[in-house]
Every structure is written in C-alpha cells, then in structure tokens.
Amino acid sequence: MRTTTRSGRMCLVAGESVIDVERASAGRFPADPLKVFEDWDAFRSWAAGREESGREAPAGPDGGPSPTPRQVFAIGLNYRDHAEEAGLAAPDSLAVFTKFATSLTGPDTRLTLPGDCVDWEAELVVVMGRRAEHVAADDAWSHVAGLSVGQDYSERAVQAAGPAPQFSLGKSFPGFAPTGPVLVTPDEFADPDDLAIECLVNGESVQKSRTSSMIFPVPELIARLSAVCPLLPGDLIFTGTPAGVGHARTPRRYLSPGDEVVTRIEGIGQLRQICVAS
Template identity: 60%
Template sequence: MRIANLAGRLVLLTEAGAVDVERASGQRFAADPHTVYARWDEFTAWAAEAPTADAEAFDEGDLRAPSPTPAQVFGVGLNYREHAAESGLGLPDSPAVFTKFPSCLTGPTGEITLTGSTVDWEVELVAVIGREARNVPAERGWAHVAGLTAGQDLSDRTVQLAGPAPQFSLGKSAPGFGPTGPWLVTPDEFADRDNLALSSEVNGEAVQKGRTNDLIFSVPELVARLSAILPLRPGDVIFTGTPSGVGQARSPQRFLAAGDELVTTIEGIGSMRHRFTDPS
C-alpha cells in the first residue's frame, strides 16, 4: 500500500491515481494525513477494501511530507559502515541519535533556501511509526513501522560543528532541511525491506550510492533502541542514517550551491527533486 499527502489531504495511491481518503471513507478518516497514524490498524483494514473508482490523476508537484507534523523527528548519525570510515571514526556501539525539529520537514519537490556555503546532502531511508512503541524488542520492530519513505538530512556543516559542543539539531533543522517523500510505502510492499538501494545526484552527477543492508543499526533495531529510552508515537519520523559520499568528506570538500538540483532516490519508493536558492 502507498499513501501520500496531496496538497494537505491524505490520499491512497492506486494504479489509476489518487483516492481521497476522507471522501472515499465517508469521512470515517480525516483529510489531515498526520491523523491516520494514530488509527493505523483500522485504516489499513479499510484501505484493503477501499473503493477506488474515483481515483484521479494528480500533479506530483502537489505532494507534501507523508507525515507532516510528527511529535518527534529522530536522526541517526554514523549508521553506515562506509560513512563512519569516511568520517574517520570507528563503528558506534549504540546509535548516535540527534533531533531534527519538525519545522524543517518539507515535501519531495520544490526549492530549498541555503543557509550558507557549507550545506551538505545526506540521502536517508526514513521510517514512520504506525503503532506506539515502548520497550519493543528488535524482532518486533517492523510491526511498529507504518511505512518507509525517502529523505534528505540536509546539514549546514558550519552551524552543526560550531561552538564547544556540536550543534547537530540546529545545523540540520533550517526550513526545508528535512524533505521526505514522495509517498509512504508499507513494509510488505518490498521484496527485501532490509536491503534497498539509495542514492543522491547533484546536477546529474552521482554523489552517493549505497544499500540499506550496510546499516549498522537496522530499522527494527533503531525502533528497539529508541523505544527503550522513550515512547515512539504514531507519526514519529526516524531518519536512519546516510551512506558514504557526503560533501564534507570529499577532497576537496564540496557543498550545495544556488541553482544546484539534488535528486534523491530509494529503490521501491521513488525519487525527490529539489533546487537550491541563495540565502536571504
């Protein structure tokens, strides 16, 4: 199953197009995409038998973040072996977790304003929670995931690394620095949900390429580790980490500039496309 946020309305995606959930369900489910995660089991049961005769073509430019207003947004650093190596650091014993503030979230297309000359790309698989998780063992982690989407953990490296202690959350939370999309895909749709190809391209040049089987802490393991500390709520978003190829680790270093186009792709999900503009 695939669902999307189409201009602020929850839709179910079919081969024929988009089905407006509020209208198709006779207002049983609200138009607000965020509200569906708190009723995920009820919704998926309905969606399996949902009427699709009124499916309509849609403009992908109208797509927004699949979980637009989560209570919590988690980022995980150094979660790919090759990325840890290019950063000159050893493999972590536990997830390196930081926060991306929810106001940074945006949709899968459009313009993003740069905050300076050191903004970096980081393609990431993003998991959205569909069932509350507290002290969940890893073997049950996938049962608490509503679905997967593509994301970019855009990072202003100057802000991130300023001061006596790193400011990860601030450096990664400027407006637009958390694009997700183009839609949410439920885990059952993937032939191998633990081994997906992901990539970034800048102006048509491949800058990142990896597979999620290189994750140090897998999606269910992250659910387990996080839920052991605090409750994960329906709609919460987890950016699971980035593979190697970030601009900061290059020699010479390379960062995003005004006019650059960033294309983010994950196997079985789809692509996002963003263009960057000068700081105001």
C-alpha cells in the same frame, strides 16, 4: 499500499492518481494524516483493495507522508563507510539527534541555502504506525506504517559551531528535511531491510549504497529508541546516510545556487531539490 499527502490531506495512491481518504471513507477517517496514523490498523483494513476502486485526481504529492509528526529522530554514523570517511570508529551505540519539525517539507522543492557549507545526506525514513514502547527487534516491523525517502541537509559551519557540535541546529533550517514522495508499507518490498539508495548532484551519483549496509537496521533502531522513549504514530526516523557526503571529500564540496539534488530509494521514488540563494 502507498499513501501521500496533498494540501495536508491524507490520500491513497492509486496508480497515477490519488484518492482523498476523508471523502472516500465518508468521514470515517479524517483528512489529517497524523490522526490516520493513530488509527493505522483500522485504516489499513479499510484501505485494502481501494487503491483500484476509484480515481479522483492526478497524483502529485506536495507534502511529506507524515507532515506533522510529534517526534523526529535522526541517526548519525549508521553506515560503516560513512563513519570511516568521517574519520570515526563505527559506533556500538546509537548516535541520535533530532531535526526540528519546521525543517520538514515535501518531495519536490526549492532549497534555500543559508550559508556556503550546505551538504547532502540521502536517508531512508521510517514512519511509525503504532505506539512503540520497549519493543523487541523481532516485533519492530509490525509497528511501522511505512517507508519513505528523506534528505538530511546539513549546514556544516553551523553544525560545527559552539562549545559542542550543534547537529540538530545545523540540520534544521527550513526545507532541510524533505520526505516523500510517498509512504510505502513494508509488505510491498521483497526485503524492506535491503533497498538501493542513491543521491545525485547535477546528475552525478555522489552516494550509492544499500540499506542492508546499516550498522543498526530498522528493527534495531526501533528497539533501542523505544527502550528510552515511546515512539508515537506518525513519528519519523531518519535512519542515517551512507558514504559520499560533500564534507568528507578532498577538496570539500558543498551545494551552490542552481544545483539539483535528486535522492532515490528503490521501490519508493525520489526527491528533487533545486538550490537557490538565501
């Protein structure tokens, strides 16, 4: 099953069209995606087979699949090759920060560059479908609503400023957390732990890997995070980025006005941002 949002309303994806969930369910499920995630099991049962039951409007998501999450988790250094290019040892525990909710946006946007050091980080994004608290890794996938594509845009000068690194601040300018274009439920993949991921800048492939290269795969992330704090329906987890970021290049390379960034994940789709000056 695939879902998306249009004007903040939860929709089922039906081929090239979308079905408005509130209207199709005669109000049984609300338009608010967060409220649908809170009743995800019932929604899945209702939605089974309905993707082909009707066509309401051409597909064209304008928001992320969970546009108003209560918590946004982000994981640093979760690919060994990215840790290596950063000159750091592969971690044996999670490096966790947040992207503030006002940075969230949809899949096809204009990215305003607030400075001269904006970098790209292609990421798989997990959307939670059940409350997860002290969940074992073996049971983690049953708590996931679906997967989406994300970008963890980062203003490196802001990130590095201050007496300690300001990860959350430097990664939370408006538009710095696009997600989409759809949410795809885990059962749609042959192996949800092994998906091709790629980032292109002006058509040049700058990051290319597979999510099976994560140091802490999705089930382990959920187990370790939920051991500390509950994960709530609709919450997002940005799962980390592979090697190839601009900050690690020689010379360093950052985004400029006019650049196009495309982020792809196998079986989900792509994001597209056009960079503009502040």
